[in-house]
Each structure stands twice: as structure tokens, then as C-alpha cells.
Amino acid sequence: MKVLVFLEHHGDDLTKGSLGVLAKAADLGDGQVAAVVVGGGNLKAVAAEAGRLGATKVYVAADDALDPPLPQPRVDVLDAIVRAGGHDTVLFSNSVLAADIAAGLAARLDAGLNWDLVDITERDGRLVGKRPALQDSVLVDVGWRSERRVALFRTGSFEPAVGGQGDPEVEEVAVRLEKHSVGARIVDQHFANEGGPSVEGAEVVVAGGIGLGGPENFALAEELAGALGGVVGATRAVVYAGWYPHSAQIGQTGKTVSPKLYVALGVSGAVQHKVGMQNSKVIVSINKDPGAPIFEFSDLAVVGDLHAIVPKLTELVRQRRGS
Amino acid sequence: MGTIGSLMKIAVCVKHVPDGRQHIDPGTKRLDRSGGGELNGVDENAVEEALRLKGDTDTEVVVVSMGPEPAVESLRAALALGADRAVLVSDPALGGSDLILTSKVLAKALGREGADLVLFGQQASDGGGGVLWAAVADHLRLPFVSQAAELTIHDGTVRVTRQTEVADDVIEAPLPAIVAVSDAINEPRYASLKGKMGAKKKPLEQLSLADLGSDAVEAAGGGSLTEVLDVAEPPARANATRIEDEGAAAQLIVDFLVERQLV
Numbered sequence: 001m002k003v004l005v006f007l008e009h010h011g012d013d014l015t016k017g018s019l020g021v022l023a024k025a026a027d028l029g030d031g032q033v034a035a036v037v038v039g040g041g042n043l044k045a046v047a048a049e050a051g052r053l054g055a056t057k058v059y060v061a062a063d064d065a066l067d068p069p070l071p072q073p074r075v076d077v078l079d080a081i082v083r084a085g086g087h088d089t090v091l092f093s094n095s096v097l098a099a100d101i102a103a104g105l106a107a108r109l110d111a112g113l114n115w116d117l118v119d120i121t122e123r124d125g126r127l128v129g130k131r132p133a134l135q136d137s138v139l140v141d142v143g144w145r146s147e148r149r150v151a152l153f154r155t156g157s158f159e160p161a162v163g164g165q166g167d168p169e170v171e172e173v174a175v176r177l178e179k180h181s182v183g184a185r186i187v188d189q190h191f192a193n194e195g196g197p198s199v200e201g202a203e204v205v206v207a208g209g210i211g212l213g214g215p216e217n218f219a220l221a222e223e224l225a226g227a228l229g230g231v232v233g234a235t236r237a238v239v240y241a242g243w244y245p246h247s248a249q250i251g252q253t254g255k256t257v258s259p260k261l262y263v264a265l266g267v268s269g270a271v272q273h274k275v276g277m278q279n280s281k282v283i284v285s286i287n288k289d290p291g292a293p294i295f296e297f298s299d300l301a302v303v304g305d306l307h308a309i310v311p312k313l314t315e316l317v318r319q320r321r322g323s
Numbered sequence: 324m325g326t327i328g329s330l331m332k333i334a335v336c337v338k339h340v341p342d343g344r345q346h347i348d349p350g351t352k353r354l355d356r357s358g359g360g361e362l363n364g365v366d367e368n369a370v371e372e373a374l375r376l377k378g379d380t381d382t383e384v385v386v387v388s389m390g391p392e393p394a395v396e397s398l399r400a401a402l403a404l405g406a407d408r409a410v411l412v413s414d415p416a417l418g419g420s421d422l423i424l425t426s427k428v429l430a431k432a433l434g435r436e437g438a439d440l441v442l443f444g445q446q447a448s449d450g451g452g453g454v455l456w457a458a459v460a461d462h463l464r465l466p467f468v469s470q471a472a473e474l475t476i477h478d479g480t481v482r483v484t485r486q487t488e489v490a491d492d493v494i495e496a497p498l499p500a501i502v503a504v505s506d507a508i509n510e511p512r513y514a515s516l517k518g519k520m521g522a523k524k525k526p527l528e529q530l531s532l533a534d535l536g537s538d539a540v541e542a543a544g545g546g547s548l549t550e551v552l553d554v555a556e557p558p559a560r561a562n563a564t565r566i567e568d569e570g571a572a573a574q575l576i577v578d579f580l581v582e583r584q585l586v
Contacts (some may be wrong), residue, residue: 004431010489068492069492070494072461075461095487096469099457099469100457100467102457103454103456104457106548107423107426107459110423112424112548112549113423113549115422116397118340128552138555139554139555140554141551141552141553141554143549143551143552144549144550145548145550146548179464180466181466181467183465183497183500183506184494185494185496186492187493188493189490189491189493190493204585218395228585228586236507247484252470253470253486254488255488261580261585271446279375282583284580286576295565299564300564300566301564301566302566302572303567304566304567309534309573309576310573312574313572313573313576313577317580317586321586
């Protein structure tokens with residue numbers, strides 16, 4: 001088995017999700033793990049970091065044409081590396097970008113694609129992926145029939161390795177891009193306005209949804225978060241309604257979090273939100289709708305009026321912490 | 324706002340998904356599709372976007388699906404919303420198709436249409452993830468953009484606002500192109516009674532694999548490239564607790580958190 005891991009990076013930072021997949025890849029085959037970083041400018045620091053965190057070989061495709069985070073040029077790069085390097089297994093950590101690359105690459109290589117995986121193991125020399133399905137009501141073992149395999153993992157499925165020394169072999173690759181791959185281009189970018197503490201690294205997140213009833217009620221979430229030593233997150237619906245800034249948005253088109261404690265206030269638990277928080281260690285949700293989907297994946301589901309419960313809860317937590 | 328200009332045809336790929344509680348057939352290890360079904364939620368947004376672009380122009384909106392016979396229901400639903408024509412690729416050989424096999428067959432069906440713009444809904448409610456468009460785009464060698472929250476067309480170019488985890492990217496691509504829309508893009512309309520009546524008379528073509536040509540038969544020949552090996556109950560969230568608030572909920576939550584050393 002010859003494994004290649006796609007590493008996504010923003011600036012000089014590799015995403016935690018792709019570093020988790022890199023760590024997992026070391027368990028497969030003979031432990032040799034090749035990784036690939038793609039982008040514009042100088043990627044030396046990113047490549048060195050990949051080596052420190054588990055890659056024994058790093059392919060570096062650095063070119064101005066590869067700077068915009070678009071999938072199709074990256075399919076060309078990975079296709080060329082896989083064919084030249086003889087890799088048979090390509091692993092991705094899910095993101096908007098990575099999912100598009102994975103599917104495009106699978107089509108190009110005529111490789112099977114299994115996605116939304118939470119684990120992968122070798123069984124009798126074959127790779128077996130684990131995928132929760134149907135709102136996580138079943139756990140499916142999936143395999144590949146093709147010679148080449150592509151796998152896309154849920155973010156937060158694996159913890160990154162603890163940093164070591166690492167002196168990876170670095171190979172620079174130059175790739176000619178296909179005509180259709182350079183059709184789409186980014187003409188403008190608006191970055192989420194950062195500010196305040198980040199939800200991404202927080203150990204406690206208190207998220208507010210439409211059930212809060214209005215922007216002024218985010219004070220309830222802020223006070224509870226303050227008492228618990230956490231930060232406030234938000235669903236897409238409330239960000240769209242203008243109740244809270246996009247930098248706090250959790251979900252498919254926002255941040256992915258995996259705190260020790262996730263408290264959901266008036267959050268319905270739509271799939272778009274769930275994918276951003278389902279790896280939280282403990283989930284407590286308060287919602288007046290007994291049928292809210294979030295209750296299906298909560299450790300503690302509280303059916304009730306959050307406006308009555310949360311102020312009391314905040315007070316009790318403060319007392320507890322003060323004592 | 325750009326004009327629709329030379330946009331002649333928009334194809335929308337839709338999926339018929341089981342409604343209500345879904346489960347997997349323990350025998351075939353496939354999703355049980357024997358019950359009722361409906362048009363996949365976000366596919367309604369894709370149809371809506373096509374109809375919005377069409378407006379009152381002559382642009383043709385064709386809905387395309389691959390799946391067993393009952394998928395006709397969802398195609399009729401899309402026609403009732405205002406699509407002009409429907410194509411269903413249905414073949415016993417395609418039962419249980421995985422993503423790559425589906426992408427090959429859809430690419431053949433779409434190649435036959437030669438639409439200027441192909442739309443997908445970002446997610447299917449029955450199969451999780453959903454990244455079909457990227458594979459279809461690679462087969463058709465067309466540019467694509469996913470996670471579209473806004474879409475305009477002008478001068479043979481599609482302009483899309485793509486939402487990712489880190490930014491809103493404004494992306495332009497020359498037509499023909501493929502775009503996957505998210506449910507943030509619009510509010511789908513409801514079908515009118517007139518629309519529902521009219522849908523019965525609109526053309527709905529059913530094609531077998533052979534109807535798509537020998538190269539489609541060949542492309543599908545390799546079958547699915549992935550397989551389901553086993554289906555099991557997941558380890559439920561250990562000891563999930565549910566309480567109805569009768570005034571003591573705040574204290575019960577604190578007790579729960581103390582027990583887990585979270586406060």
C-alpha cells in the first residue's frame with residue numbers, strides 16, 4: 001500500500017483535520033506516508049511542518065497559478081503525482097475544497113471514492129472504511145473494488161501527531177494544468193471578519209440558534225459562555241439573519257469545532273450545522289421543540305424554555321465556580 | 324444583475340430520495356427505496372435557481388435524474404415547479420450505483436443535452452456528503468464551482484459566490500459550466516395547481532443505459548468501484564439522557580456537568 005495524504009493549508013497553517021489524517025495514515029501499510037501541499041508562494045515552512053507531524057515525503061507544488069483555493073488545478077496536480085509515484089490510496093480531510101478535489105480525482109483516476117468516513121483499518125490486506133449513515137443511525141463498513149482508492153474523512157476524526165523531529169524528503173513538482181481546470185477563477189474574496197476569541201480552539205462552546213428568538217438574546221449565550229469559560233458560536237440561520245457575526249458560524253460553511261463541551265441553545269441541529277460540531281465530546285442541548293433533530297445526537301437533551309433555564313443555569317455555574 | 328444573454332439551456336440534476344425515516348435493507352445492504360419518495364430538498368433550490376435564471380425567456384430548463392422508476396415522481400414535481408422537460412436514466416444494471424458509476428452515467432446523459440449551465444443541489448439527504456458534480460465535471464472536462472450562495476450570468480460567464488469555511492469567494496467561469504448550489508441561494512417556490520396539472524403533459528423521457536449509446540454501456544461496464552461490506556448499529560452516544568423541564572432543568576444540567584468534571 002502506498003498512501004498519499006492531501007494537506008490543506010491556510011497561510012502557513014496546515015488544517016488540524018488534514019494533520020489528523022496524516023497521523024492516521026502512519027498506521028496504514030509500512031508506515032511510510034507521502035503528503036502533498038499545493039499553493040502559491042513559498043511552501044517550505046508548510047512542508048517542514050508536514051514532516052515534523054508525520055510525513056516521510058512531501059510533494060510540493062508551488063505556483064502562482066495554484067494560489068487560489070480552487071479544486072480543479074489541484075486534481076491535475078494530484079493526478080500527476082499519483083501516476084508518477086505509484087500511490088494507490090489518497091486520503092483527504094473534508095472541507096469544501098477537499099471534497100471537490102477528492103471527487104474530481106476519483107473520477108480522473110477511475111478510483112472508488114468513500115466519503116464521510118470516521119475511521120479506516122486494514123483487514124486481511126484490504127482497506128475498510130467506517131461511515132456513519134442515515135443521520136448516524138447506522139455504521140457502515142465500506143470497501144473499494146478499484147485498484148486505486150480515494151477516501152474523504154469527517155473533520156476531527158483523528159488527532160494530529162505530537163510533533164517530532166522529522167526530516168522529510170521534499171520533491172518539487174511542476175504540473176501542466178488542463179484547459180478546463182483553469183476556467184474557473186477567483187475574482188474577489190471576503191474573509192470572515194475575525195475578532196474576539198476563536199470558536200475553533202475553544203474547550204467550551206455555547207452556540208445560539210434561531211430558537212434564541214432575537215439578536216438581543218445572544219446575551220444569554222454570552223453570559224453562559226463567560227461563566228463556563230467558553231466562547232459563543234452561532235448557526236448559519238442566525239448569521240444570515242444578522243444576529244451574530246460570521247466569524248462565529250459553526251457548520252458546513254463555517255467553522256468546525258470539537259470542544260470538550262458544546263451547549264446548544266435553540267439550535268435545531270440541521271445537517272449543515274451538525275457537520276461542524278458532531279465531534280464535540282459532550283453535547284448538551286436546550287430546545288423547546290421535542291422533535292428537534294439535535295436531540296438525536298445530544299448527550300443531555302433538555303426539552304424546555306431556554307429563556308427560563310439559561311439565566312438560572314448561568315447563575316448556578318457561577319456559584320459553583322466561585323465556591 | 325446580468326442578463327441571461329445567450330443562455331439557451333439549463334440542465335438541473337435532481338435526485339429522488341426516500342421520504343421520512345430511512346433505513347438500509349439488511350439483505351441487499353442498500354438504502355431501502357421501496358417506500359415513498361420525494362425530490363431531494365436542496366435540489367429544489369437548484370430547480371428554483373434555474374427557473375429564476377429562465378424568468379420569462381425562451382431558455383429551456385431540463386431536469387435530469389438517474390434512478391429507479393419511482394424517480395419519475397420527483398421529475399414530475401420539478402416539472403410542476405416550472406421545468407420544461409425531464410430525462411430519467413433508469414436501468415436494472417445501475418441498481419446500487421456508487422458515486423463514480425453514477426457520475427459516469429450522468430455525464431453521458433448531460434453530454435447528450437449539451438446545456439450551457441448544469442446545476443446540482445449541494446447535498447443529497449439520503450447519501451450524506453455529496454460531491455457528484457466534481458466527478459461529473461471531470462468526465463465532461465467542464466469548469467465547476469460548488470457551495471454557491473449567489474449566482475448571476477452575463478456575457479457567457481457565470482459568476483458565483485462560493486462560501487467556504489474561511490471566506491466568501493467570488494468565482495467566475497466561462498460557460499458551459501457546472502455549479503452546485505447550497506440551500507442559502509434562494510427560497511424555492513411551491514408548485515401551483517396549474518403547474519401540477521401542466522406537469523402531466525410535459526415531455527418526460529425514460530432512457531436505458533443502451534439508449535445513451537455504446538460508450539455509456541462501456542463506461543458503466545466496470546460497475547461500482549466501492550462496496551458496502553457490513554451495516555451495524557452505531558455505538559450510541561453513551562447514556563444519552565433526555566429531560567423535560569419542570570423547573571429543575573438548570574440544576575440537572577449543572578449536576579450533569581459536575582459529574583463529568585466540566586465545571
